Amino acid sequence: MSSILEHVASTTPTTDKEPVKLKVKVPRGTIYWGGAGLNGGYVQPQIEAFRKAGIKHIWVGLTNTATKVMGGEFGTIVDAIRAGLIIRYEDESPWTIDSGMDQPAEQFNLIGYSYGSLLAAQTANFYSKKGFKVDNLVLIGSPIEKEFLFKLRAYRNIGKVTVIDLREHGDPIYAGMPLTELTAGVPQLAKDMLANKGEGHFYYGHVVPDSQRRWTDLAKKIYDAGLR
Numbered sequence: 001m002s003s004i005l006e007h008v009a010s011t012t013p014t015t016d017k018e019p020v021k022l023k024v025k026v027p028r029g030t031i032y033w034g035g036a037g038l039n040g041g042y043v044q045p046q047i048e049a050f051r052k053a054g055i056k057h058i059w060v061g062l063t064n065t066a067t068k069v070m071g072g073e074f075g076t077i078v079d080a081i082r083a084g085l086i087i088r089y090e091d092e093s094p095w096t097i098d099s100g101m102d103q104p105a106e107q108f109n110l111i112g113y114s115y116g117s118l119l120a121a122q123t124a125n126f127y128s129k130k131g132f133k134v135d136n137l138v139l140i141g142s143p144i145e146k147e148f149l150f151k152l153r154a155y156r157n158i159g160k161v162t163v164i165d166l167r168e169h170g171d172p173i174y175a176g177m178p179l180t181e182l183t184a185g186v187p188q189l190a191k192d193m194l195a196n197k198g199e200g201h202f203y204y205g206h207v208v209p210d211s212q213r214r215w216t217d218l219a220k221k222i223y224d225a226g227l228r
Helices: 043-053 065-070 072-085 115-129 146-154 179-184 186-195 211-224
Strands: 005-011 020-026 029-033 058-060 108-113 134-140 158-164
Touching (some): 029 043, 029 115, 043 058, 043 211, 108 115, 115 134, 146 158
Parallel strands (some): 029 058, 108 134
């Protein structure tokens, strides 16, 4: 999955006097991934709130294979399992993107909520190691593993890592938490998900009467963190 602005680099082979121009794909714009399933009713309204806040060139991260194959709640469950057992840790696989990168955006930003925060983290990890600048990585309600988070914060090619935990809203999930705590929090996560009242981990992820204010507040918080 790739897209993108063409950046001209130069190199001088030993057989030529003139530099040879190489086209290198440079990612740009902002991608937002929602929680497990990647297709909740909150995703598009949240994107609109981001745009109204001033983050103009923003697109939704692609729906993943698990959701396409399994569909509905099954895809959501598969994503949740993958988040807890696999992708909360650093993964060396290619994590590339193909949405919106042909626009004249000034920054390259990655935002993720819950399961989506892990997709954002893995993507930032991949591009930064390839030598590209990631201006901002925003992790919301993220179950990311402590060592992986530490590495992301230490990379010179990632300008800023912003972590937004939801513990003040009753979320048992927080960035850097050990697997034992993540496992212990599963019953509370299941309870809040089934209640569908926008509680705890799902503060931004359920559509409730107060959602528009919540999405607007989140967008402002992220804009104030420096995303454009």
